[in-house]
Amino acid sequence: MNLWLHITWPAWRDQPARVVLAIVAVMLGVALAFGVHLLNGAALTEFARAARGVNGQPDLVLRAGNGSLADRDLAELLNRPEVVTASPVLEAQALWPGQKGQFGGGLTVRLIGIDPFALIGAATAGRPLAPELTPQFDGTGMQALATYTVHLNAAAAARLPSGAATLKLRVPQPGHPAPRDIDLTVGGRIAAGNAPLGVLDIADAQALFGRLGALDRIDVQLAPGTDAITWARTLPPRWRATPPADEGERLSDLTRAYRINLGLLA
Known part of the structure; x- marks a missing residue:
């Protein structure tokens, strides 16, 4: 704890605005990644439903x-x-x-x-x-x-x-x-x-x-x-x-490119 204060206190003292902006940027980044994760889950659920409907599963x-x-x-x-x-x-x-x-x-x-x-x-x-x-x-x-x-x-x-x-x-x-x-x-x-x-x-x-x-x-x-x-x-x-028995493998193949793109975005 003392080491952390020793390292960060000069930055807080000399440039508090920059430190606050850095913390806010990190928080926004985490929030964006979490939002993409939630969007990914919802989109995959609807994609799976549509794929099952097309294939009669x-x-x-x-x-x-x-x-x-x-x-x-x-x-x-x-x-x-x-x-x-x-x-x-x-x-x-x-x-x-x-x-x-x-x-x-x-x-x-x-x-x-x-x-x-x-x-x-x-x-x-x-x-x-x-x-x-x-x-x-x-x-x-x-x-x-x-x-x-x-x-x-x-x-x-x-x-x-x-x-x-x-x-x-x-x-x-x-x-x-x-x-x-x-x-x-x-x-x-x-x-x-x-x-x-x-x-x-x-x-x-x-x-x-x-x-x-x-x-x-x-x-x-x-x-x-x-x-x-x-x-x-x-x-x-x-x-x-x-x-259905083959649902996991089939859905994984269908959504591979989509999941890679969203992973890179996150």
């Missing part, structure tokens, strides 16, 4: 902390005012009898149960969600409402016999040693995936997969201006909300 993916979600979780989530869209998902791996896979074994088909109305509603509102899973039709699209209808991607459709209108699959049943054979009507097309994949209405999926009332996850879109991480902290502990 949810703001958060909601899963159960233990076990599976249930239909009542979806209903509770939709009652939260910050939630714009909540799209439930249920998945299973099915065996396609008579078809051989890449290594000579049986061919498996990934089946995804979705709520087509949630996806169509999100697209209509200008914030598409999972457009690669939204069924596309040549006609009126009423096939989306038909029960036990599966919509296939190109890899699965290529395996169908010419003119086939139905698809027989074998699906494991929880708690039962023997799988269940199911017959599905072939509906529209989806753009997702290189491996065989099909989507169907989630109510049909719950019945066919032997998982009535169960959900694997819920994809959530939040109202504009809602910070996803802050909102996630308000959820009950039985829920676990995380960003």
Whole structure:
């Protein structure tokens, strides 16, 4: 302390105005850097939201902390005012009898149960969600409402016999040693995936997969201006909300130049 006074006191005594100006300049510099930091955080949040909207990704993916979600979780989530869209998902791996896979074994088909109305509603509102899973039709699209209808991607459709209108699959049943054979009507097309994949209405999926009332996850879109991480902290502990799996790396690549420029400014 004595050394500091010994060094600074002559400057205070001889040129007090210059010392005051130097202190003010340092304070303004720190304030500017902090302001840039706050601006950077807010801008990156909105940039991430816009990028997710363009790519059809949810703001958060909601899963159960233990076990599976249930239909009542979806209903509770939709009652939260910050939630714009909540799209439930249920998945299973099915065996396609008579078809051989890449290594000579049986061919498996990934089946995804979705709520087509949630996806169509999100697209209509200008914030598409999972457009690669939204069924596309040549006609009126009423096939989306038909029960036990599966919509296939190109890899699965290529395996169908010419003119086939139905698809027989074998699906494991929880708690039962023997799988269940199911017959599905072939509906529209989806753009997702290189491996065989099909989507169907989630109510049909719950019945066919032997998982009535169960959900694997819920994809959530939040109202504009809602910070996803802050909102996630308000959820009950039985829920676990995380960003989409590849969100961090993709956002880092998209914003690298922006972050470098703001870092230099700070």
